Amino acid sequence: MHNTGRIIRPPFEARSTYLQVTCGCSHNKCKYCTYYKNISYQVSPNEEILEDIQQLKDNGYTFKRIWLQSADALSLSTKKLLEISKMIHEKLPFVESIGAYARVDSFKNKTTEELRQLKDAGYDGITVGVESGDDCVLRRMNKGYAGRDILEQMKKLDENRMKYTLIFLNGLAGKDPKHVHATKTAQIFSKTRPYRIMINSLKIDRESLLEDEMQKGNFTPMTDDEKREELITFLEKLETDTFIDATNSTNTIKFFGKVRENRDEMVENLRKRKLKQKTY
Numbered sequence: 001m002h003n004t005g006r007i008i009r010p011p012f013e014a015r016s017t018y019l020q021v022t023c024g025c026s027h028n029k030c031k032y033c034t035y036y037k038n039i040s041y042q043v044s045p046n047e048e049i050l051e052d053i054q055q056l057k058d059n060g061y062t063f064k065r066i067w068l069q070s071a072d073a074l075s076l077s078t079k080k081l082l083e084i085s086k087m088i089h090e091k092l093p094f095v096e097s098i099g100a101y102a103r104v105d106s107f108k109n110k111t112t113e114e115l116r117q118l119k120d121a122g123y124d125g126i127t128v129g130v131e132s133g134d135d136c137v138l139r140r141m142n143k144g145y146a147g148r149d150i151l152e153q154m155k156k157l158d159e160n161r162m163k164y165t166l167i168f169l170n171g172l173a174g175k176d177p178k179h180v181h182a183t184k185t186a187q188i189f190s191k192t193r194p195y196r197i198m199i200n201s202l203k204i205d206r207e208s209l210l211e212d213e214m215q216k217g218n219f220t221p222m223t224d225d226e227k228r229e230e231l232i233t234f235l236e237k238l239e240t241d242t243f244i245d246a247t248n249s250t251n252t253i254k255f256f257g258k259v260r261e262n263r264d265e266m267v268e269n270l271r272k273r274k275l276k277q278k279t280y
């Protein structure tokens, strides 16, 4: 199987079989991210993808879901994505759905009708690394889109009833006593209908641009306690009913629940767990 760089998938996709269709990230400019720092973005040729699909077939075991690598496979054109799904379904008829990471702007080059075709072709359960709904934070972190883009693009997924996960990056604004990042993100997310919101907690990588900013005194990270308080604000302001998944390893306090049914319990749990240590 072709594989360039690290295999990066959300934990809930750990059982999906992966298939490389791009390598690197088409954006590769987010200040806090070093995942694909030294990898130049490339789209895999169909011959190479077909070779890997054939190898999966030859391996002989059946699986229901495929995860397309790498950072933003959904940024590929609709035509290319439909070619990929056709190859998958022809060779691996037991595959029921295809997942991948997307950026918010991965959907800009796709109409609602194209997204319907992609859903019909099996694309579902897309994980969108939104991170924030606060325009200042998005600009500062070089995310390449604004809050209004999140609304425009997620509306297309909602219209097609495409299942998706949004990521909230806890602590991304640095010191933020008024919790503007949490409030604005909750406001934007509340206007969408995600299946799940995954909580990631910001860890500053030593080789990231954000680390440079921190060294220059331009970014002051939150302590774990401040992140915990920010997360409480995010949960309290959220109005969309969805699963909250804070079970991955970046989170100091791990929890999972549904907004409508478990919000009080989740908030109460976070309130009780005041942390002492300072980390970033």
Ligand code: SF4
Residues within 6 Å of the ligand: 025, 026, 027, 028, 029, 030, 033, 034, 035, 036, 071, 072, 103, 129
């Ligand atoms: S956070 Fe996502 S979009 Fe940004 S550089 Fe990293 S992989 Fe690319």
